[in-house]
Amino acid sequence: MAEWSGYLTLILLGALVTVQLTVMGSALALVVAFLAGLGRIARWWPLRWLATAYIEFFRGTSIFVQLFWVYFVLPFAGVTLSPLAAGVMALGLNVGAYGAEVVRGAIxxxxxxxxxxxxxxxxxxxxxxxxxxxxxALPLMLPTFGNNAIELLKATAVVSLISLTDMTFQAQVVRAQTGSTLVPFLTILALYFLMALAISSGVRALERRLTAGLDGVR
Amino acid sequence: MEWDWGFVADIMPTLLQGLKLTLIVTLLSAVVAAVLGLGFAIARRSANRNVARPVAFVVEFLRGTPLLVQLYFIFYVLPDAGILLPPLVAGVIGMGLHYATYTAEVYRAGIENVPKGQWEAARATNLTMRQTWVHVVIPQAVPPMIPALANYLIAMFKETPLLSAITVLELMNQAKSVANSSYRYIEPMTLVGAFFLAMSLVSVVILRWLERRYGRLGK
Structure with a gap:
């Protein structure tokens, strides 16, 4: 039993990294989404073109490929990022591209x-x-932003593959050390699900607040 | 480190082999997702709450948790229960199951998109349940679903690199093994990105065409 509490602590430490990645990634995605979304409807064509290229590029390849590219190829160009920075950057830029289309559509x-x-x-x-x-426009964006945040949370699992010690990575460590598979994986599945629930209920609360004064307008 | 075209030519056959497996996995998972999604959608519409409720929970759970962890679950936990799956099968089941929860929503939206008056008219003209579905609902519900389903097909294609984590030798895994044995990362990783980007740019064009041809589901 004492052993299990040790392993549980390990997984909870990983959960902290997952939360950290989700929060920082979402913050970056939000900023990028507004920049690129407004860029797409800008009047000046180079800006429009740049935003479109960014969006198509990041939506055209998966987060997995982008993460590996940032982590393995950029060092050769002289840019060496820590796994955490690489993770936040790839997650933020990837989800930001999806968010940009939401911003554009809502505006x-x-x-x-x-x-x-x-x-x-x-x-x-x-x-x-x-x-x-x-x-x-904001109330129109919120529900989709909530879904995007959940997609981002799910995508954080991929960073375990570039040796970042998130929840999925720690579950693998526990599996390797104990040989038990059901307990660690079921635990993290439940934790991911709880985090997703927290995000969706948080967004719903925010939506209620933002639309409070808009009755009758739409 | 410089870009080396000779090395690109060397690794191309290996990468193309990976690409072939990637396409096979995508198509197989798409079939699983399309069929299972229909099952989920019908079960969620069931009048029996003992069926609808648990299925709704399972769908929400699968949507709220990462595909990678689900793949690990199928690949590592099921063998302990005596179910030993080859990596490819585990991958197809995992991807298919995960995306079935998304296609289920498409089916649901497509069916709800058919105006209520159509159902009432079918009842008024005394059509049987079977006739209502075959001659009234499905012909109107399916066309707007096609672009949305195609969209998830593209999404699945982009997610296939995750299968490399459970040792399926698809495009990403081939690239990684080439990179690890030659210590050259630039070419393989960039080529994988280029492959995916090229395929998805082509598929965006096809998707736009599908949307024009069949219309899209209203939100």
Missing amino acids: LSVPKDQREATVALNLTPYQRMRHVILPQ
């Missing part, structure tokens, strides 16, 4: 007359975005 779905009204009222581009477009 474009704000009715056209809203934009025309802001022009008529002589708002600056920043004011249009901040006070009129985004407050209406």
Whole structure:
């Protein structure tokens, strides 16, 4: 029994790394999603082109390939990243590309007359975005962002393959040391599921808050 | 380290072999996902709550946990229960099961997309349940599902590198073994990326065409 508590501690330490990766990866993905999403609808074509290339590239290959590329190929170009940095970068850039399409779709779905009204009222581009477009577009983005965050959480398991000691890696360690397979894998499956539930209920709560003043508008 | 075209030519046959296995795995898993997904979708619609509830939980659980861990589970835990699967079969089952939870949602959305009036009209004209499904619901529900299903086919194709973790010798694993034996990572890893990017750019074009041809599911 004492042994098991030791192994459980190991898995919980891994869970901490998984949470860390999910939070930092999501933060990076959020920033990148807005940059690329706004870039795709920018008026200046090089910006549009750049954003499209980024999105197609990162959606066209899987997180696994990108992670290995960042970890194994970039060092030859003189960029050596720690496994954690490589993981956060690959996760953030990958999920950010999916998020960018969500941002673009939500902004474009704000009715056209809203934009025309802001022009008529002589708002600056920043004011249009901040006070009129985004407050209406954000609630549309949230549910998909929640799903993307869960996808990111699931993708963190892949970083165990570049020797980052996340939950999946620790489960493998426990398997190797004890020869027991059912207990470690069932434990981490349950933990992943609980984390996914936490994300989806968190996003639902946020959605309720953001849409509180929008009754009757949509 | 410089890019070496001679080395690229050397490793190409090995990589193409991996690509072939990748495509086979993708197609087999897609069949499993399409069939199982239909099963999940029907079971979740079941009037019997003792069926619908547990199936709903299983689907949510599979969607909320990483495919990699599910693959480990099938590959490492099942043999302890006496079920010994070859890596390829374990991979196909794992991928198929995971993506079945996604295709189930597509089937559900497709069926719900058929207006209620169509069901009522079928009942009013005294069609049997079988006739309703075959002649009214399915012809309207299936076309908008096609682009969405194709989308998951592409997603599955991109996820196949995960199978290298359970020793399936697909594209990524071939690249890794080449890289490890020659200590050259740039070419194999970049080529794998290029392969996937090329395939998915082509599939995006096909997907756009499918969407124009069959329309898409409304959210």
